[in-house]
Amino acid sequence: MERIAIGGSGVETSRIGLGTWAIGGWMWGGTDEAQSIATIRAAVERGITLIDTAPVYGFGRSERIVGKALAEGGLRDKVQIATKVGLSWRAGEPYRDGRPFRVRQEVEASLRRLGVDVIDLYQVHWPDLQTPIAHTAEALEELRREGKIRAVGLSNHSTAQMNAFRLAARFDAVQPPYNLFEREAEADVLPYAEAGGLTVLCYGALCRGLLAGRITAQTAFTGDDLRRRDPKFRQPRFNQYLAAAQALKTLARERYDKSLPALAVRWILDQGPTIALWGARRPDQLDPVDEVAGWRLDAAGKAEIEAILKRCISDPVSPKFMAPPIRRPSDHGVRHHA
């Protein structure tokens, strides 16, 4: 397993991180706790030491399951925990909230759910457009000084928002959406990170399963699974992405003798100071992890990938549908979850 430093924080971690959004169940049609714990253990056995979670994933459930897996397996000292701050919720509806008093409440709630005394990487999940970014930044800097967190990251922030944050406090990592099908970060966040010595945690490494190679036009998504409203999974666009995945799968096998998820993750790791966040909720979904290390994509292979994307996807769409709403006036006086 390749490893990487998280900015200048002194935290070092694996270049593949386990994404635990689906483990929380919410927006993924439910979850199974025993399978989830087995998945976390399987990840560590394969050399994955970074676990990315968030309070909002299952409204505390993902963090609690991560905490339980670490406690039961005696794994705390073997892993780096990345969680997030800045999304609150009411009646199952998230909204952005980076107010300093909420940052303080949230860190305590996350530490308790995770059963740890320090968070290795604490990331602002989405920018709160109603709170001055410097106020959130100063609250995080204070937590770092107090030893409650080791490194700071910004997720879903524009470069202007990152600049505003940087005027008030240091940060070490960014977390944009980035995978073969979602490339917007190449225009701004990636070059910004490279220039600033920041580590890039790329989320949705498998584009919500599209790049895992098993989804077909007949695959049914149930319950609150977000893929029921993901514009990439709507026809006629869905067929374009499926055709691209099929062509990439053939390329991966014929040119490199690898699976599609291994190609997709290798591609991310070849782009710069990156970490690929691989979402999984069953141990077998991590089987292809072992195929990622020890090789790189060559120039001709990369060119072939670009040609496939251009040929198959005539109507690309970004993952913007996931953006949570801002705080409403009625959210201000809410008694917050803790």
Ligand code: NAP
């Ligand atoms: P992802 O990694 O793009 O895809 C994960 C899904 O792909 C799995 O749940 C599974 O779907 C399928 N999959 C994975 N491995 C597979 C395999 N070997 N074979 C077949 N299917 C496989 O999705 P993601 O969870 O959205 O993103 C990864 C992580 O990034 C998240 O867990 C989270 O930690 C982070 N993230 C952060 C943000 C943010 O705003 N900061 C947003 C999104 C994600 P099924 O289980 O349904 O089969």
